[in-house]
Amino acid sequence: MRVHVVIRYIGSILVFIAAFMLASAGVSMLNDYDSAFYPLLLSSFMTALLGIFPMIFVERADEIKSKEGYVIVVGSWLVACIVGMFPYLIWGGEFTLINAWFESVSGFTTTGASILNDIEFLPHGLLFWRASSAWIGGIGVVMFALVVLPSMGRSRQMLYNVELSTIAKDNFHYRSKVIIRILSSVYIGLTIITTLLLKYSGMRWFDAVTHAMSACSTCGFSTKNASMAFFDSPIIEIIMMGAMTLASIHFGILYATITRRRNNIFRSEVVRTFIGMLTVISLIIAVSLYSSGTYDSLSESLRHAAFQVVSVTTTSGFATADTNTWSSLAIVLLVFCSVVCGCAGSTSGGMKVDRVLMAFKVIHNRMKVQQHPNAIIRTKVDGMVQDDSILSLVMSFIVAYIALVLIGTILYTTFGTDLMTGFTASISCISNVGPGFGEVGSMNNFSTLPAVLKFGSTVLMLVGRLEIFGFIQLFFISSWK
Amino acid sequence: MLKIFGKLFGINSIKRRISIAFLSIMLLLCFSGAISLLELERVSHDTEQILLASKQNVDIAGEMITALKEQDDAMIHMAVMGRTFSDINTYGVKCEESISRLYEASQLAHRRMLNTDTPTATDSLVLFTNRINGLANDFLSGNVLRSVAEILAIDSTSTYSSRKWYIESYKPEYMHLSEEITKYMTGSQSTLGPDVNRLSHTARRAVTPVFISLVVMFVAMLMLYYFLHVYFIRPVQRINRNLGDYLSFRIPFEKDASCRDELATLRERIIMLIDKLR
Numbered sequence: 001m002r003v004h005v006v007i008r009y010i011g012s013i014l015v016f017i018a019a020f021m022l023a024s025a026g027v028s029m030l031n032d033y034d035s036a037f038y039p040l041l042l043s044s045f046m047t048a049l050l051g052i053f054p055m056i057f058v059e060r061a062d063e064i065k066s067k068e069g070y071v072i073v074v075g076s077w078l079v080a081c082i083v084g085m086f087p088y089l090i091w092g093g094e095f096t097l098i099n100a101w102f103e104s105v106s107g108f109t110t111t112g113a114s115i116l117n118d119i120e121f122l123p124h125g126l127l128f129w130r131a132s133s134a135w136i137g138g139i140g141v142v143m144f145a146l147v148v149l150p151s152m153g154r155s156r157q158m159l160y161n162v163e164l165s166t167i168a169k170d171n172f173h174y175r176s177k178v179i180i181r182i183l184s185s186v187y188i189g190l191t192i193i194t195t196l197l198l199k200y201s202g203m204r205w206f207d208a209v210t211h212a213m214s215a216c217s218t219c220g221f222s223t224k225n226a227s228m229a230f231f232d233s234p235i236i237e238i239i240m241m242g243a244m245t246l247a248s249i250h251f252g253i254l255y256a257t258i259t260r261r262r263n264n265i266f267r268s269e270v271v272r273t274f275i276g277m278l279t280v281i282s283l284i285i286a287v288s289l290y291s292s293g294t295y296d297s298l299s300e301s302l303r304h305a306a307f308q309v310v311s312v313t314t315t316s317g318f319a320t321a322d323t324n325t326w327s328s329l330a331i332v333l334l335v336f337c338s339v340v341c342g343c344a345g346s347t348s349g350g351m352k353v354d355r356v357l358m359a360f361k362v363i364h365n366r367m368k369v370q371q372h373p374n375a376i377i378r379t380k381v382d383g384m385v386q387d388d389s390i391l392s393l394v395m396s397f398i399v400a401y402i403a404l405v406l407i408g409t410i411l412y413t414t415f416g417t418d419l420m421t422g423f424t425a426s427i428s429c430i431s432n433v434g435p436g437f438g439e440v441g442s443m444n445n446f447s448t449l450p451a452v453l454k455f456g457s458t459v460l461m462l463v464g465r466l467e468i469f470g471f472i473q474l475f476f477i478s479s480w481k
Numbered sequence: 482m483l484k485i486f487g488k489l490f491g492i493n494s495i496k497r498r499i500s501i502a503f504l505s506i507m508l509l510l511c512f513s514g515a516i517s518l519l520e521l522e523r524v525s526h527d528t529e530q531i532l533l534a535s536k537q538n539v540d541i542a543g544e545m546i547t548a549l550k551e552q553d554d555a556m557i558h559m560a561v562m563g564r565t566f567s568d569i570n571t572y573g574v575k576c577e578e579s580i581s582r583l584y585e586a587s588q589l590a591h592r593r594m595l596n597t598d599t600p601t602a603t604d605s606l607v608l609f610t611n612r613i614n615g616l617a618n619d620f621l622s623g624n625v626l627r628s629v630a631e632i633l634a635i636d637s638t639s640t641y642s643s644r645k646w647y648i649e650s651y652k653p654e655y656m657h658l659s660e661e662i663t664k665y666m667t668g669s670q671s672t673l674g675p676d677v678n679r680l681s682h683t684a685r686r687a688v689t690p691v692f693i694s695l696v697v698m699f700v701a702m703l704m705l706y707y708f709l710h711v712y713f714i715r716p717v718q719r720i721n722r723n724l725g726d727y728l729s730f731r732i733p734f735e736k737d738a739s740c741r742d743e744l745a746t747l748r749e750r751i752i753m754l755i756d757k758l759r
Contacts, residue, residue: 004711007704038516042690045512046697049505053701056498057708086693090516092686 001067001477008058009072010079014051017080018044020132021087027206028125036125039090047083067477074466074474081105081462084133091126094118098451105458107133109465110347112220112317112434115447115454119225124206127223131210137465138217138247138347139187179252186251186258187347191216194243201235215243218347220317220434227319227442234303237320241310248314248342249274269382270343274353278313281337282306285330292327305330308442313337315348317434319442331437335424338433339401349432349464351401355394357381362391400468404430404460411456417449429460495713495742502705506698513694520687537593542666545586545610549662552579552617553655560620560647573621580614587611590665606665609658616651716744724751 021044028037064072084104088095095103099115106113107130116122122130194212199205207223214221224230228237246254249271257264265271285305286298295301304321311318312334323334341350358381365377378385408426413419417439424436425446435442439449446454463471555576587610591603619625625646632641719735726732734755 004708038519039686039690042512042516042694046509046694049509049701050697050704052505053502053704054708056501057704057712089693090686090689092689 001065001071002061004054004058005061005064006068006071006075007054008060009064010075011051011054011058013076014047014079014083015055016051017083017136018048018051020136021047021129024087024125024129024132027128028123031124034123034125036087036091036123036129039087040125040129042090043083043086046086050083070470070473071477074471077108077462077466080133080136081108081458084108087126087129091123093121094447098454099447102446102454102458103130104133105461106434107219107221108137109432109461110134110137110217110219110315110349111429111432111461111465112214112315113428113440113457113461114221114434114445116445117447119223127210128206130221131213131219131223134217134219134221135191135213138219139183182255183251186254187216187247190243190246190254194239197239198236201239202233203231203236211240212243215240215316215318216247216347218244218247218314218316218342218349218432220311220315222318228307229320229443237303237307240318241307244310244314244316244318245275245278248346248348250343250345252345253343263382267382270354270357273357274313274343277337277340277353278306278309281313281333282309285309285326285333288327288329294326308334309337312433312435313341313348315341315350315431315433317428317442319435322441322443323435324437324441324443335427335437338424338427338431338436341431341433349430351398351431354381355397358386358391358394359398362395397468400472401430404463404468408456408460412453415450415453417453425457426460429457430464432461432464495744498742499709502701506701509694509698509701513690516690517687520690524684524687538590538666541586541590541593542662545583545590545662545665546659548579548582548586549613549655549658552576552583552613555579556617556620556647556651560625560643560651563643576617576621580617583610583614603665606658606661609654609661613651613654613658616654620646620651712742713744716748720744720748720751727755 021040025037025040025044028034028040081101081104084107085095085100088100088103089097094116102113102115105111112134119127191212194215195208198208198212203211210221210223213219220227222228222230228240231237249265250268253263253265253268253271256262257266282302282305285308286302289295289301289305290298295304307318307320308323310316315338323331326334339351340356341352342348344352344354358379361379361381365379368377369375379391380386405423405426408430409419409422412422412425417425421436421438421440424438425440428434428436428440435444440446446457449457552575555572558572559576587603587607591607594603620643625643629641629643629646632639723732723735727734734752
């Protein structure tokens with residue numbers, strides 16, 4: 001493996017991140033040079049320096065090997081999280097070393113969990129950086145860099161292959177260069193439209209931009225302590241729900257719908273399952289909340305239930321209500337949503353509807369084979385026969401996901417949290433949802449957890465964001481042939 | 482990107498590459514130093530504010546202690562030692578003065594706390610001041626002496642006296658207020674608490690940029706060392722070894738060595754020279 005080549009590509013991604021830090025410093029400047037200006041400027045300079053250094057010395061490689069590609073992708077995520085905590089650390093306040101690391105990882109992995117007790121105390125520049133890190137992470141640090149940096153050349157194909165999930169590639173019927181363009185145009189377009197809609201529904205420009213970035217990246221970072229409950233506006237909630245839902249659908253399918261192609265939203269089995277799941281669970285929770293007397297009217301129950309279901313399923317984690325006070329049925333269903341989450345090829349995390357759908361079909365087919373031993377039954381999703389290797393990968397992913405949730409729960413409970421908090425925090429971190437239940441509920445945060453659990457949570461977030469195997473494979477890189 | 486940098490800064494030579502690397506490190510040093518200086522200036526400003534606030538606290542507490550001491554002195558003369566009427570008048574004036582000084586000082590302390598995070602912190606101080614002032618006013622208006630006379634008239638065997646009133650009623654209040662004044666001067670309810678918090682916050686911000694810059698520079702230096710080794714030291718060593726091998730044993734000069742910049746030119750020129758010598 002050529003270390004200098006790996007360093008060079010990670011360097012180019014750092015330059016790209018430095019540009020966002022500089023933009024955040026610009027926001028700080030527009031707000032009368034608030035206290036985040038110098039921290040952001042210095043962080044931008046340091047990040048750019050770390051990035052430009054290898055770019056000065058190492059020339060672009062014509063081709064990179066798969067091993068190098070993996071190290072570049074995983075390394076880019078890790079290094080992005082490390083430099084991402086510079087502005088927080090320099091600014092100070094509640095940001096100790098572990099808190100800054102937590103907030104940075106939570107942003108880049110679009111988890112949206114926070115250690116901040118007083119978000120509104122942060123200056124605008126830092127809030128913008130917080131939203132930016134989520135926005136960069138939403139589409140993938142490397143994928144974003146591939147869009148912006150033309151110098152990637154032929155290496156683009158390799159990095160794209162490593163960064164994009166295997167099951168997400170199925171719905172893209174284009175060359176990698178075109179796919180990257182589609183991903184970026186859908187993502188940027190969705191963010192702009194959401195910003196404008198939020199602005200015209202009564203938000204200030206700053207809040208509209210940061211909330212749009214956060215919703216489209218399905219991160220869930222808000223600029224308010226009470227999250228979306230602060231705005232208390234059904235129109236804003238509907239816009240946010242729309243943005244979160246669209247951001248959780250395969251970007252290739254969204255593009256096909258816009259350009260009136262065949263494989264659009266209305267024909268996709270996965271999207272139908274996803275929307276159906278959101279609708280049914282919202283209705284069940286609404287009825288449960290109304291019948292348990294949590295809310296006075298059915299409409300209010302439906303409003304809160306729908307928002308929370310969409311927020312959790314899309315792995316955003318915005319909150320309009322304290323879900324800790326909801327009925328047991330509602331909590332169980334929300335935990336189910338935290339596991340399944342959105343569609344592959346979107347910004348959402350978790351197990352993904354595609355995988356769950358495939359797993360159900362595999363089980364269904366298995367039962368059929370038991371009844372008809374000689375039958376050859378293929379598993380189809382969206383009319384396409386799924387390869388056995390893909391199905392095996394899906395089942396392995398589900399097993400690995402469950403194993404990690406158990407390991408996470410053991411870790412949390414070892415350090416003194418209750419079972420509810422430990423179990424839901426593990427799921428929330430691996431699925432990059434943000435809030436769980438108990439001590440880490442929708443109206444609480446991770447600030448009370450001991451440092452070791454905060455660090456453990458960040459590891460789970462990274463593992464979840466890199467789709468488990470992407471992260472684990474890095475530790476066996478030396479044995480690759 | 483590199484091409485753009487190359488065009489902008491002309492970083493195609495060893496000298497320029499290394500110059501830019503060192504310049505970047507220098508700039509980082511200067512920049513983080515400047516930010517630390519700015520923050521240190523803020524620390525200095527905050528320290529001045531804290532010292533000023535501390536001095537004001539001590540002044541108020543000193544004024545209260547002096548006034549309380551004078552009031553107590555007057556009370557001892559009037560209630561315990563039982564001075565004559567003219568003496569009572571002299572000490573009465575002193576006592577009235579101390580009542581007013583205590584009241585004003587406690588109100589000033591209270592007003593200063595209103596703008597802090599703990600506006601109710603001087604409530605006890607004000608309460609005990611009002612209570613001791615009430616007792617002193619009671620004595621000065623003759624209520625205490627009258628009640629003593631009334632008690633003695635009803636029960637001639639009673640030992641109740643103005644001295645006993647002083648020990649049982651006035652002295653405990655005196656002790657409470659002294660304690661509150663001491664707390665105000667040294668305890669967390671003074672205005673110092675929030676100021677000290679702010680100072681520690683600013684002090685950390687003054688140190689962190691330098692610390693992070695040092696870490697970044699350390700990483701940059703490691704990269705610089707690595708790149709210098711890979712792109713400059715190792716090729717020079719190889720050229721040198723190849724040239725030595727050629728001169729000693731006529732082993733052909735290596736043509737496909739991966740060299741860049743001036744080193745590539747040097748290698749080509751050596752090859753040309755060897756070809757000419759042949």
